[in-house]
Amino acid sequence: MLFAAVVVQPVSISLVAVLSLGFFLGMRHATDADHVVAVSTIVSREKRIGNAAIIGALWGLGHTITILFVGAGIILFTLVIPPRLGLSMELSVGLMLILLGFVNLRGFKKQMDESMEPKAAAMAALHRHGDVGQPHSHGAMDSSVDFMDARFGRWKFYQWARPLVVGLVHGMAGSAAVALLVLATLHNTHWAVAYLAIFDVGTIAGMMVITIAMASALRYAGSRSAWINQRLAFATGLLSVAFGMFIVYQMGFAHGLFTHHPTWTPE
Helix, strand or coil: CHHHHHHHHHHHHHHHHHHHHHHHHHHHHCCCHHHHHHHHHHHCCCCCHHHHHHHHHHHHHHHHHHHHHHHHHHHHHCCCCCHHHHHHHHHHHHHHHHHHHHHHHHHHHHHHHHHHCHHHHHHHHCEEECCEEEEECCCCCCCHHHHHHHHHCCCHHHHHHHHHHHHHHHHHHHHHHHHHHHHHHCCCHHHHHHHHHHHHHHHHHHHHHHHHHHHHHHHHHHHHCHHHHHHHHHHHHHHHHHHHHHHHHHHHHHCCCCCCCCCCCCC
16 A cells, blocks of 8 residues: 555646646647737726636637647547648638737727717717607618627627627637647546646636736826827737738748648647
């Protein structure tokens, strides 16, 4: 019995060390540039720290769902992702960043227009239907983003769905690399899946820390100057579009997704 305890203890310690490492690597994974840029575009419009933490948790949850689904498939069923599919998953991250940045830039433009001519815009939008009813306005609906925000913006489900979907997309891009790294380290499939789960918990925790820090900084800046707050929203939008276009170029042309000879290495 004593000999058995001596033999089992180092194994247990090594597994705990590996799983603990998975948690902290998950937290570090949350700080990847594309993750931070994506979340910053959402948090820049959020002034409540509690809501920012929820945004980070939902992003991490979406990331977790994809990592576990794709990663477990690679580990348990030895699935192989073709280069074109892998590049497409990476490309989706770039397209998502462009969309998020566009939404922020459009919101900034709308704020500028309203601040320059608030009364004129309000009077131009007032009208009646026929000869009855009070004058009212519908607001501009010149894009699908405006329509979605106006129609569903007050729904909590719609507000929380956005970071969840962004997390799902980002999880697709990194799932293969994480799963292959785990397979090279842990040859036991059950422990490998457990590592993925711990890794994802660390990612959720790390993203919550990041979003809380961002929201705190933005809240402080906003309390000092609304001008600074607006420019920060513009900067995050511009950065998101630029970074997204860079990813699209890298995946589409540098790695050959839009050519006949795509090359892809999970990273």
